[in-house]
Amino acid sequence: MSSTSSIAGRKLVLSTLLETDHYESLIKELTCTKCNKYMKTPIYLCVDGHSICGPCYEKSYQCHICQKEFALIRPMVLESLANKVLFPCTNVGCPKHATISQLEKHGPSCQYRIIDCFMARVYGECTWKGRAGEWMDHCFADHKQKVTELPFITVKDKWDAKRTEPVLNYFLLKCFDRIFNVYQIYDKRGGRMMWTVLVNDDQAEKFYYEVDIFLPNLLCKKIVYR
Template identity: 35%
Template sequence: MAGLGAADDVMKSSDVDSTDSIFADGLGEELLSAMECPVCMEYMAPPIFLCENGHSICDQCRPQLSECPTCRRPFLPNTRNVALESIASRVQYPCRNEGCFEIRPLELVAQHQSACPRRPFPCPMAQGSHCTWKGPLSLIKKHVMDSHGRYVRIGAESTSVLNDVSDTPGYSLVIFAFDQVFLQKSRMQDSKFYSAVQYIGPKEHASGYRYEFQLSTAKGHQKIVVGNLVYSICEDLRQVNLHGNCVRLDHDVIKRYMYEDKLPYKLRLYRIEEDVL
């Protein structure tokens, strides 16, 4: 059966009352199903394209296909489903994350889902360990403790050692403090040492935390302390490093604190309202 499309008997955009919102819960699952792209299963936003039989597809999937995935007929060149686009702008969409009951317009639901506290989070160690686990924020600690326990620190203050700093492509630690989850990432690049702490959770909560990174010589005669803001895991870490919103030290500086290519350091997390010691 063709979706809401360009056939003569389908709804035209002029049939939709431009002043009334169409609520998904009132029109039922059938409408929401019609709004889903048959390929990626995401809700379709304008522009929405059509095949010869009136089936719709989103603009992200359309360039990847040569024929309609539903009926195998060709797509109509540069023909859009104006009726469905008009409806899409009026439907209230439910958040797809399990346990969340938020309902938003199309232009806001994707933004909400990307920051929804009930969204599935990837494993914090995924990049280095190729771990494919995903789950709710409430289960991250159990997963990381069970599967990556050697890369965990408990508490706001910790001492760690980076091995072979000169060749470190990237080093990660998961930190559980203040009943929250943080990720410290360190690396050497272009003769500079970078380290930053990111917050895993609602983006707006990240600004409530800072960290201090401390290096000291074996006898404690020399010390260097660098502090900075904690950034959300949603932030591009490359940009954080590029703009110096992190620990950024020349290799010539950190080598004074190294022992046999190992770099011991202390890290302290604290809430913004706490006094810095």
């Protein structure tokens, strides 16, 4: 057997183990029975041995199961398991299993987390709610004016000086295998118009953008900012 197939074999065994009822019952033991969240260390015990997570312990005077007082000792083995076990991501459908600290990092970028449409916050009038990973498809279907697969956008809006919202425009550019978030922001106090482009990429600094400002009805460029 080659080394790659044995690694693949071990991965298969691990993913099969993670899906068993046995593993699920182990996770249940490491879930706080008061708040139903995974228990991070420190974990506390009552004098009868019932466990409780740190945040719940801070808010309680006695054990929520037997109403007895808390013990002075901490469950070392349970705490060590809580640090090592691979917990499943709590977002429905997500296959990710990781330690609690890794899951905390994964949470905000989980493609299975349920989000509201961000376009609604800028433009209003969208009630879409769904998995983060499906939001882009929703934008291509329902916000065609605000998304593009081209590496540029053209804005022809007339300046509305009465607007109070700081974000005037928001666009999504799906290009170079990434998603670029483009914001047009009006800083009312400073009297400035700003463009910001955000991309979730370790090498974001290797990208640059350019703003070309045209005179109305005149195609020759007026000013270019890079």
